[in-house]
Amino acid sequence: MESLIPALTYLLLAxxxxxxxxxxxxxxxxxxxxxxxxxxxxxxxxxxxxxxxxDVEVNGLQYPLALCHLVFMALAGALFFAGGDLLLVIFVxxxxxxxxxxxxxxxxxxxxxxxxxxxxxxxLAAEPALLIAAAAIYKVAGSxxxxxxxxxxxxxITRLPGVFLCxxxxxxxxxxxxxxxxxxxxxxxxxxxxxxxxxxGGRSLAFIELTHWYENIFLMGLVYLFFAFSLxxxxxxxxxxxxxxxxxxxxxxxxxxxxxxxxxxxxxxLLAGGNLLALYALGAK
Amino acid sequence: MLTDTTxxxxxxxxxxxxxxxxxxxxxxxxxxxxxxxxxxxxxxxxAGALAxxxxxxxxxxxxxxxxxxxxxxxxxxxxxxxxxxxxxxIKYKRPLAVALVLAQAALxxxxxxxxxxxxxxxxxxxxDMFSVLMALVIGILGPLICVxxxxxxxxxxxxxxxxxxxxxxxxxxxxxxxxAMFGIVFSNDLGHMLFFWEATTLCSFLLIGHTRTKEAVSxxxxxxxxxxxxxxxxxxxxxxxxxxxxxxxxDKMLALRGAALLPAALLCYAAITKAAQLPFSSWLLGAxxxxxxxxxxxxxxxxxxxxxxxxxxMAPVIAGTAVGNAVALIGAGTFLxxxxxxxxxxxxxxxxxxxxxxxxxxxxACGGIGSPAAVWIGLVLVxxxxxxxxLLFLVVGTVENRFYTKDMENYDNLIVKMPVTALLFVCGxxxxxxxxxxxxxxxxAAMKAFLDIPSAFGGVLMIMLxxxxxATVFYWxxxxxxxxxxxxxxxxxxxxxxTIGNDEWVAEWSHALLSLAVCAGLPLLSAxxxxxxxxxxxxxxxxxxxxxxxxxxxxxxxxxxxxxxxYLSHRRGEYRLADTYVCxxxxxxxxxxxxxxxxxxxxxxxxxxxxxxxSAGAILRYADILCGIxxxxxxxxxxxxxx
Numbered sequence: 001m002e003s004l005i006p007a008l009t010y011l012l013l014a015x016x017x018x019x020x021x022x023x024x025x026x027x028x029x030x031x032x033x034x035x036x037x038x039x040x041x042x043x044x045x046x047x048x049x050x051x052x053x054x055d056v057e058v059n060g061l062q063y064p065l066a067l068c069h070l071v072f073m074a075l076a077g078a079l080f081f082a083g084g085d086l087l088l089v090i091f092v093x094x095x096x097x098x099x100x101x102x103x104x105x106x107x108x109x110x111x112x113x114x115x116x117x118x119x120x121x122x123x124l125a126a127e128p129a130l131l132i133a134a135a136a137i138y139k140v141a142g143s144x145x146x147x148x149x150x151x152x153x154x155x156x157i158t159r160l161p162g163v164f165l166c167x168x169x170x171x172x173x174x175x176x177x178x179x180x181x182x183x184x185x186x187x188x189x190x191x192x193x194x195x196x197x198x199x200x201g202g203r204s205l206a207f208i209e210l211t212h213w214y215e216n217i218f219l220m221g222l223v224y225l226f227f228a229f230s231l232x233x234x235x236x237x238x239x240x241x242x243x244x245x246x247x248x249x250x251x252x253x254x255x256x257x258x259x260x261x262x263x264x265x266x267x268x269x270l271l272a273g274g275n276l277l278a279l280y281a282l283g284a285k
Numbered sequence: 286m287l288t289d290t291t292x293x294x295x296x297x298x299x300x301x302x303x304x305x306x307x308x309x310x311x312x313x314x315x316x317x318x319x320x321x322x323x324x325x326x327x328x329x330x331x332a333g334a335l336a337x338x339x340x341x342x343x344x345x346x347x348x349x350x351x352x353x354x355x356x357x358x359x360x361x362x363x364x365x366x367x368x369x370x371x372x373x374x375i376k377y378k379r380p381l382a383v384a385l386v387l388a389q390a391a392l393x394x395x396x397x398x399x400x401x402x403x404x405x406x407x408x409x410x411x412x413d414m415f416s417v418l419m420a421l422v423i424g425i426l427g428p429l430i431c432v433x434x435x436x437x438x439x440x441x442x443x444x445x446x447x448x449x450x451x452x453x454x455x456x457x458x459x460x461x462x463x464x465a466m467f468g469i470v471f472s473n474d475l476g477h478m479l480f481f482w483e484a485t486t487l488c489s490f491l492l493i494g495h496t497r498t499k500e501a502v503s504x505x506x507x508x509x510x511x512x513x514x515x516x517x518x519x520x521x522x523x524x525x526x527x528x529x530x531x532x533x534x535x536d537k538m539l540a541l542r543g544a545a546l547l548p549a550a551l552l553c554y555a556a557i558t559k560a561a562q563l564p565f566s567s568w569l570l571g572a573x574x575x576x577x578x579x580x581x582x583x584x585x586x587x588x589x590x591x592x593x594x595x596x597x598x599m600a601p602v603i604a605g606t607a608v609g610n611a612v613a614l615i616g617a618g619t620f621l622x623x624x625x626x627x628x629x630x631x632x633x634x635x636x637x638x639x640x641x642x643x644x645x646x647x648x649x650a651c652g653g654i655g656s657p658a659a660v661w662i663g664l665v666l667v668x669x670x671x672x673x674x675x676l677l678f679l680v681v682g683t684v685e686n687r688f689y690t691k692d693m694e695n696y697d698n699l700i701v702k703m704p705v706t707a708l709l710f711v712c713g714x715x716x717x718x719x720x721x722x723x724x725x726x727x728x729x730a731a732m733k734a735f736l737d738i739p740s741a742f743g744g745v746l747m748i749m750l751x752x753x754x755x756a757t758v759f760y761w762x763x764x765x766x767x768x769x770x771x772x773x774x775x776x777x778x779x780x781x782x783x784t785i786g787n788d789e790w791v792a793e794w795s796h797a798l799l800s801l802a803v804c805a806g807l808p809l810l811s812a813x814x815x816x817x818x819x820x821x822x823x824x825x826x827x828x829x830x831x832x833x834x835x836x837x838x839x840x841x842x843x844x845x846x847x848x849x850x851x852y853l854s855h856r857r858g859e860y861r862l863a864d865t866y867v868c869x870x871x872x873x874x875x876x877x878x879x880x881x882x883x884x885x886x887x888x889x890x891x892x893x894x895x896x897x898x899x900s901a902g903a904i905l906r907y908a909d910i911l912c913g914i915x916x917x918x919x920x921x922x923x924x925x926x927x928x
Contacts, residue, residue, distance in 0.1 A: 057861070060855065084836065088836070091720035104766075114890075258897070280741035
């Protein structure tokens with residue numbers, strides 16, 4: 001029962017918090033580009049408008065797959081905040097991403113197809129980092145549950161600085177930020193400009209936006225976990241991390257996707273893998 | 286006592302019925318009689334396996350051979366096997382194969398005449414929970430594949446009319462293979478097990494070479510040579526056990542624990558060759574030349590599963606030793622290398638094959654670790670992998686017989702062309718890498734088992750597993766995407782699925798339902814077979830019983846129901862179909878784009894293979910060398926390690 005409350009809170013409030021985060025993101029980005037930017041609530045207006053649109057689709061598969069993408073992402077996040085096994089959360093998180101990939105594959109559009117391939121590149125690049133991060137957390141805290149780790153007051157960040165840095169690097173992709181030219185990168189100078197959603201519209205696209213909000217809050221929760229011993233410090237770390245991601249987004253031109261993969265795997269091995277093995281040398285449980 | 290007798294009868298039944306059916310098939314005239322024999326034999330074998338599970342599932346039973354002259358029979362049959370192999374090796378002028386067959390025969394003769402105890406083993410046969418688990422895999426999946434093969438081989442010969450039709454011999458081999466597999470999992474007398482071991486080597490050799498094309502023959506000999514080298518190691522282990530300890534029984538060997546490390550290392554070598562671990566994976570990849578039911582059989586219920594069976598049996602002896610660590614490293618290395626290589630692999634059958642190699646690697650790694658949790662994982666992964674992989678081969682065979690392609694790039698629009706087959710395909714793929722299906726659950730448990738190893742070795746294995754998992758998601762999703770991609774929504778030849786026979790449908794649907802059943806039934810499988818086996822061998826539970834099955838079942842239901850409900854409810858709703866968008870260009874669903882000057886150009890969309898990153902040649906070369914070194918280290922450790 002105890003775990004049900006955080007899960008429900010996440011399910012209800014994550015869209016709200018995620019939408020606000022997106023609003024802040026757009027304003028901060030605009031200021032970095034010397035623009036005024038949209039109102040804070042603009043993301044909500046956008047999604048509301050998408051929901052009001054009539055359904056035009058390229059095939060019968062995209063809508064159900066987009067819906068599954070949303071539901072499984074929400075499930076992954078809920079499982080995470082409910083204190084579920086972090087490895088299982090990562091697997092469900094991957095399943096959620098797969099539904100987006102499948103939705104994009106089902107369309108014949110080249111943009112959509114290349115978008116699906118690049119989304120797979122993100123998964124391929126990020127999966128080892130996420131799994132090794134979970135492993136390292138387990139080694140330090142003796143548990144894979146968000147609630148248990150937070151309650152134990154373990155200062156993960158002091159034992160896992162390498163893992164944290166690696167995770168921040170991977171988050172750049174998972175939060176759909178530049179510099180990498182991937183499936184959902186949204187700058188006009190990039191190759192496929194959110195290609196993965198090319199053939200999605202109306203409600204289906206609204207699902208994708210909502211999913212993105214759920215996803216961002218879950219990922220911020222993961223960042224928070226490293227500082228969970230102190231609430232103010234944790235929130236500050238989350239805010240700073242997100243700000244840095246927005247900064248990276250706005251100060252970097254396009255970087256080829258090939259580099260996304262090779263650099264992430266290298267960094268994962270060095271920072272996260274090195275950190276994990278160092279734990280044994282330093283005498284973890 | 287009653288159960289003991291019943292189990293004894295059922296063992297005899299399982300050993301003899303497939304063999305009798307096989308022999309009958311060899312002489313049966315006519316297609317109808319053959320079909321009848323295959324279907325009846327399949328049903329009888331499956332019923333036998335189920336009856337065994339019901340009668341003696343959760344117990345351990347040992348039997349002495351009641352038949353007089355059984356030893357002589359084994360001796361003669363062993364010589365016959367060697368004779369057949371020798372005949373083929375001479376006929377096709379393969380000096381290496383000739384040398385290995387002769388060496389193997391000499392060792393076996395030496396053992397039988399000079400080392401074997403005068404009195405036959407008191408406990409020649411046995412059945413425990415692991416045997417029953419294997420018997421279910423062999424006895425249910427194997428017969429279904431045989432039934433499937435009826436339809437497949439009909440289409441196969443229709444497409445290749447020039448190939449000689451030796452279907453009776455083909456089905457003889459399939460059923461003989463099943464008997465040999467039952468022999469391996471029920472033999473406590475290692476001498477008998479060696480005979481069955483060699484029988485599977487010969488069966489797979491003949492199945493791979495079935496079409497007798499140049500490529501088939503050369504791949505068959507590669508398989509023969511590699512597996513014979515394993516057989517020789519097996520014989521050496523047998524001779525060492527007999528001379529050093531005067532025993533030939535598996536249970537007595539396992540009771541020796543650390544003292545039996547050298548024979549265990551030799552048996553692990555044999556198992557690694559049979560389980561197609563690096564550097565021996567090439568024989569299993571080469572087996573692709575055979576008709577697809579052969580692959581389904583070799584990859585799921587037979588052959589390679591004999592290899593991992595033996596490694597898992599050795600686990601209590603090698604756990605925590607340098608031998609065990611070397612075995613774990615070979616397994617994990619094979620898992621990683623095979624997964625990476627698969628990213629750059631366009632041939633669907635090879636994708637399935639490398640995936641088998643990778644999953645077997647994970648099982649071998651678990652056997653090498655040998656902790657109660659690791660062995661539990663190995664046991665359940667054997668089941669999960671067998672069901673899903675067999676399903677995938679059956680479906681690929683069906684598709685192949687209609688489109689004559691193995692290239693993943695030609696699989697698009699399958700969801701429109703063959704919707705039911707595509708659905709079964711998706712079910713098989715999901716079983717291999719989507720949570721909460723079994724293979725992912727096993728991987729998840731394996732990560733925890735690796736992390737519970739106190740030394741940094743566990744961390745290294747974990748990192749290998751993490752990278753391999755990323756690659757696994759990539760190569761399966763790519764194939765999944767191709768199957769689901771809708772190109773031409775009004776494909777003219779929609780009747781293709783009507784040409785699929787009932788035999789094939791029955792086999793494929795049974796597999797699909799089984800893959801769901803084993804996933805939902807994991808708690809039962811664990812409580813009934815896996816956990817008692819762990820208790821029996823280690824005296825402690827695996828520690829994996831406290832699993833949160835509730836979440837798993839919930840996820841499974843969601844995964845099954847949600848896409849279906851969303852699809853059905855949406856189909857009834859109002860939506861307008863539109864053409865795809867290509868940056869303002871006109872495009873129709875045939876992937877034709879209106880270009881300049883009124884020309885229509887076709888677009889081709891191809892997957893990423895990342896061959897710049899993952900060059901199969903380089904990865905395999907290095908991994909072969911590293912795993913080869915690990916094997917030498919394993920054998921050296923077997924000689925030198927003192928517990």
